Amino acid sequence: MKRRRKLSPIKKWLSIILIFSVIILGIHHLFTRNSKAMEESVISSEIYPGLNLKTIKQETDLYTLFINQPVTENKNIDEEINEWIMEEKEDFKSRVKESKKVLKENEFTAHLNIQTKTKKLADKIYTLELESYQISSGANGSTKIKPIIVDLNTDNILGPSDIFSFDENLISEIKEIVYRQVEKNSELNSYIFEDLLKESLYNYEGWKISVNPESLIFSFDQYEVAAANVGVVTIEIPMDQIYSYLNPTFIKKLNLEEPEKQTELKSDGKYIALTFDDGPHPKVTPRILKTLEEHNVKATFYMLGNQVEYYPSLAKQVLDEGHELGNHTKSHKNLTHLGASQVKEEIQSSSDNIQNATTSLPKSLRPPYGAFNNTVKEVSNELDLPIIMWSVDSLDWKSRNVSAINREVMSTVHPGAIVLLHDIHSTTADALPSLLKNLENEGYEFITVSQLIELGELEGIGPHHRI
Numbered sequence: 001m002k003r004r005r006k007l008s009p010i011k012k013w014l015s016i017i018l019i020f021s022v023i024i025l026g027i028h029h030l031f032t033r034n035s036k037a038m039e040e041s042v043i044s045s046e047i048y049p050g051l052n053l054k055t056i057k058q059e060t061d062l063y064t065l066f067i068n069q070p071v072t073e074n075k076n077i078d079e080e081i082n083e084w085i086m087e088e089k090e091d092f093k094s095r096v097k098e099s100k101k102v103l104k105e106n107e108f109t110a111h112l113n114i115q116t117k118t119k120k121l122a123d124k125i126y127t128l129e130l131e132s133y134q135i136s137s138g139a140n141g142s143t144k145i146k147p148i149i150v151d152l153n154t155d156n157i158l159g160p161s162d163i164f165s166f167d168e169n170l171i172s173e174i175k176e177i178v179y180r181q182v183e184k185n186s187e188l189n190s191y192i193f194e195d196l197l198k199e200s201l202y203n204y205e206g207w208k209i210s211v212n213p214e215s216l217i218f219s220f221d222q223y224e225v226a227a228a229n230v231g232v233v234t235i236e237i238p239m240d241q242i243y244s245y246l247n248p249t250f251i252k253k254l255n256l257e258e259p260e261k262q263t264e265l266k267s268d269g270k271y272i273a274l275t276f277d278d279g280p281h282p283k284v285t286p287r288i289l290k291t292l293e294e295h296n297v298k299a300t301f302y303m304l305g306n307q308v309e310y311y312p313s314l315a316k317q318v319l320d321e322g323h324e325l326g327n328h329t330k331s332h333k334n335l336t337h338l339g340a341s342q343v344k345e346e347i348q349s350s351s352d353n354i355q356n357a358t359t360s361l362p363k364s365l366r367p368p369y370g371a372f373n374n375t376v377k378e379v380s381n382e383l384d385l386p387i388i389m390w391s392v393d394s395l396d397w398k399s400r401n402v403s404a405i406n407r408e409v410m411s412t413v414h415p416g417a418i419v420l421l422h423d424i425h426s427t428t429a430d431a432l433p434s435l436l437k438n439l440e441n442e443g444y445e446f447i448t449v450s451q452l453i454e455l456g457e458l459e460g461i462g463p464h465h466r467i
């Protein structure tokens with residue numbers, strides 16, 4: 001009893017302190033909830049050396065705001081980023097102010113969100129793609145985009161005049177390339193306002209460009225050049241079309257490789273397509289690939305699903321070296337003996353194997369033995385695989401003889417021909433160097449089956465397949 005009485009003053013004090021703490025915490029809590037609360041923190045990046053990310057978060061009764069702002073160690077770069085973000089913030093806040101009444105009436109919280117997509121282009125060179133989305137009245141939001149290429153080695157922002165080798169003529173040519181790219185994209189084309197696009201591209205210093213090894217991308221804000229429902233517009237120009245316009249210093253900085261020019265097909269060209277069936281074969285296919293590479297020839301390989309399943313990396317290698325892949329069914333059955341569902345299974349599972357191995361789908365179907373009927377036609381239509389036969393048979397499977405293969409092909413070859421060969425016989429690999437030489441001597445150029453079809457459809461060259 002005595003001891004308890006002795007402790008009671010301390011208890012009293014403790015209670016008082018506790019009550020005060022609760023009150024203070026409560027006030028603090030109320031304060032942070034009801035007035036502007038701002039948090040800022042900097043997260044340093046391990047993945048993007050030289051870049052940090054600043055997070056800005058703000059909440060009021062009227063709006064919420066969340067910004068991820070990239071920060072470098074360079075004042076000028078940071079200023080340019082900051083300027084754009086400040087503009088977005090001010091624009092947003094003034095819109096909030098304007099629609100204050102509406103927001104309150106509708107109990108709608110306006111929102112601004114700015115995010116950065118970072119892409120590494122080379123050592124300490126990045127594309128920072130700032131994207132700002134704001135919604136301030138409960139109607140439609142709007143999205144703006146600003147790509148910035150920063151070079152932290154030289155502490156510079158790389159703008160259009162660093163990216164391109166500029167003169168007046170080149171600028172208009174680049175604009176033409178952009179217009180053409182829009183025309184090619186029929187879906188986008190119908191939404192683009194041509195006059196707005198021209199206006200946007202008028203001054204090259206304002207071009208918003210990002211880049212990657214495969215392409216150069218022009219970006220436009222929502223509403224800037226197209227109907228609102230399209231959102232932000234990006235027009236991607238493949239590198240092979242724009243490479244020659246790039247500034248050599250920029251190319252060197254980014255270590256950009258000159259892309260191989262797509263063969264420009266001439267309507268009167270002496271083109272043929274070499275096709276290799278029944279592979280991939282672990283011994284023969286690599287030999288064929290080597291010879292094709294030495295002659296810079298692209299061919300088409302009709303692969304069997306079962307072979308691809310066993311040698312997926314070989315299938316991938318064929319595709320990676322620029323050749324085209326076709327479907328030769330899973331197991332080389334005569335499809336005319338099968339019902340529709342079996343035909344479908346034979347074709348589909350081969351496509352699946354090819355896709356698993358290469359992440360690409362085959363472009364066409366060659367039925368084994370060239371045998372097909374209406375069922376095969378219907379299934380191939382359904383699977384969007386045109387049936388491709390051949391017009392020149394090397395008979396390599398029969399003769400197994402280098403000079404016989406050469407004789408057979410050279411006596412029957414013609415412009416627009418599709419030549420049947422097999423990458424499972426070593427004699428075919430033996431014959432290929434001399435065969436290519438003979439064909440080259442006669443002026444033949446080699447393209448893939450898809451290119452030949454395209455040419456045939458466009459220019460009426462043929463017949464290249466027996467259907």
Ligand code: ZN
Pocket residue numbers: 277278328332368369
């Ligand atoms: Zn075959």
